[in-house]
Amino acid sequence: MxxxxxxxxxxxxxxxxxxxxxxxxxxxxxxxxxxxxxxxxxxxxxxxxxxxxxxxxxxxxxxxxxxxxxxxxxxxxxxxxxxxxxxxxxxxxxxxxxxxxxxxxxxxxxxxxxxxxxxxxxxxxxxxxxxxxxxxxxxxxxxxxxxxxxxxxxxxxxxxxxxxxxxxxxxxxxxxxxVLANTIKYDKAVQEFSLSEMEKKESFILQYAANVDKETRSRIIGDFKRFYAENGGILFKEPGVEIDPIEKKYFASDTLASEKITRSRVANVFNVPVSFLNESGGGTFGSNEQEMIRFVNMTLLPIVRQYEHEFNRKLLTKVDRKNGMYFKFNLGGLLRGDTTTRTAYYQAAIRNGWLSQDDVRRYEDEPPVGGNASKLWVSGDLYPIDLPISERKSSATTSSTVEGGEKSE
Structure with a gap:
C-alpha cells in the first residue's frame, strides 16, 4: 500500500x-x-x-x-x-x-x-x-x-x-x-537598560585634601555613609572636602524616541495607521473618517475577504454556492462616520431613490415599520417611485394649464 x-x-x-x-x-x-x-x-x-x-x-x-x-x-x-x-x-x-x-x-x-x-x-x-x-x-x-x-x-x-x-x-x-524580531529585541534591550538605570542609586565622588588626618577622614566617610543610607538629610561639608554627584546615563527622551520607532515599525508590519497605537505624530488625514476609510480598505478588507473565501469554500457545498449563497462580513458600521455625515448620506440616498426609510432604520439598528417606509422615493417632492407621472402634482398642474389654454409661449 x-x-x-x-x-x-x-x-x-x-x-x-x-x-x-x-x-x-x-x-x-x-x-x-x-x-x-x-x-x-x-x-x-x-x-x-x-x-x-x-x-x-x-x-x-x-x-x-x-x-x-x-x-x-x-x-x-x-x-x-x-x-x-x-x-x-x-x-x-x-x-x-x-x-x-x-x-x-x-x-x-x-x-x-x-x-x-x-x-x-x-x-x-x-x-x-x-x-x-x-x-x-x-x-x-x-x-x-x-x-x-x-x-x-x-x-x-x-x-x-x-x-x-x-x-x-x-x-x-x-x-x-x-519580521519584527530585531525590533522586539531592540525595544526589550532599551527597556531593560532604562529600567536598570532608573533602579540604580545615586552615585557620588568624595574627594578630600591630602592634609586631612585619618580620624577626620573616618568621620567624614561615616557621615557620608549615614547620609547615603538615609537617602538624604543634612550633610556638613568639611574644609578640604569635595562631593560631586555622578550623572546618570538614563534620559527619558531616549526611551520615548525608542518607543516611537517601535510603534512605527509595528504599525508598518501589521499595516495599520500608526495613530492606532497612540502615536500622535503619525496622523496625515484631514479627519478620523478618512483615516478609518484607509484602515478598512487597506487593512481590514483583505483580511475579511480571506475569511469569507475560506468559509464559502469549506462550509458551503458546491450546490449552495451555485444557488447564490455566500458568507459576508458587514463593514458598513465602520464607515458610517459621525452624525452629520450619516445624515447627509441618508438624505441623499432617500431623495435619489436607492435607499428606503426602512433600509436606513436597519443600518441604525432600528426596527423597520413597513408601509410607505419600505418603498423607494424620488424627490418631486417626494413620491413613491412607482407612482405614475400623471398623478404627480407638477404634472397635474401642467396638464390643467394646457387644457385651459393658459400655457405661455
Missing amino acids: KIWQRVKTTFYTAYASWKGQGFDFSNWFGRTFWGIDNSQLATNETIFSVITRLSNTLSVLPIKLYKDFDIVVNQAADVLINEPNQNMNSFDFINALEVSRNEHGNGYAVILRDIRMQPIEIIPLDPACVMEIVNREDGSLWYQVNGESNTMYVHNLDMIHVKHIRGPNRWRGLSPLK
Whole structure:
C-alpha cells in the first residue's frame, strides 16, 4: 500500500471516530493542548495592543449568510454564527483565529462534520501542532495535526486556514513577529537598560585634601555613609572636602524616541495607521473618517475577504454556492462616520431613490415599520417611485394649464 493511501486511510479512520453524540475533540489532544504560553503577547505592550485591536475589530463585525442579497440560515450558518463548538461563541472563535494568525502567521480550525458532511463543530487548533503537507500523487493539500498521543491528517477542505502573506512555494504564512524580531529585541534591550538605570542609586565622588588626618577622614566617610543610607538629610561639608554627584546615563527622551520607532515599525508590519497605537505624530488625514476609510480598505478588507473565501469554500457545498449563497462580513458600521455625515448620506440616498426609510432604520439598528417606509422615493417632492407621472402634482398642474389654454409661449 502506498504511503498516501495509508494517510488517507488514517484520516478516514480518524473521521469515523469523530462521529457520534457527545464527542469531545479536546480529549484527542489531552488537557494541556490549550496551555501553551504566549510569551511575545505577554511581554510586549505594542504587539499586544495592535493584535488586540485587529482581533477585536474583526470579531465584532456582523457576519451573515446571504442568498442573492437576502439573509438565509442553514446548518453551516448556524454553526459559524451562533455556536462554532461546545466551548466557544462566534466572537471567541473569530478572535482566537485572528490572534493566532497575527502571532504565528497562521490560524487553523478543524471542521467536524455529520454523516451528511454538514458542519457540526469548528474547533481552533494551536498553530504549533499543525504542519502543511502536499500529496505528490495528486497535488492535494493535507494538514498534519500532532496531538499528545496521536497524529492525524486532515484534508484542506476540512481545515479553516487563515494566514499572512506567503511565498509562491509555501502554504504556511509568514509570522509578523519574525519580521519584527530585531525590533522586539531592540525595544526589550532599551527597556531593560532604562529600567536598570532608573533602579540604580545615586552615585557620588568624595574627594578630600591630602592634609586631612585619618580620624577626620573616618568621620567624614561615616557621615557620608549615614547620609547615603538615609537617602538624604543634612550633610556638613568639611574644609578640604569635595562631593560631586555622578550623572546618570538614563534620559527619558531616549526611551520615548525608542518607543516611537517601535510603534512605527509595528504599525508598518501589521499595516495599520500608526495613530492606532497612540502615536500622535503619525496622523496625515484631514479627519478620523478618512483615516478609518484607509484602515478598512487597506487593512481590514483583505483580511475579511480571506475569511469569507475560506468559509464559502469549506462550509458551503458546491450546490449552495451555485444557488447564490455566500458568507459576508458587514463593514458598513465602520464607515458610517459621525452624525452629520450619516445624515447627509441618508438624505441623499432617500431623495435619489436607492435607499428606503426602512433600509436606513436597519443600518441604525432600528426596527423597520413597513408601509410607505419600505418603498423607494424620488424627490418631486417626494413620491413613491412607482407612482405614475400623471398623478404627480407638477404634472397635474401642467396638464390643467394646457387644457385651459393658459400655457405661455
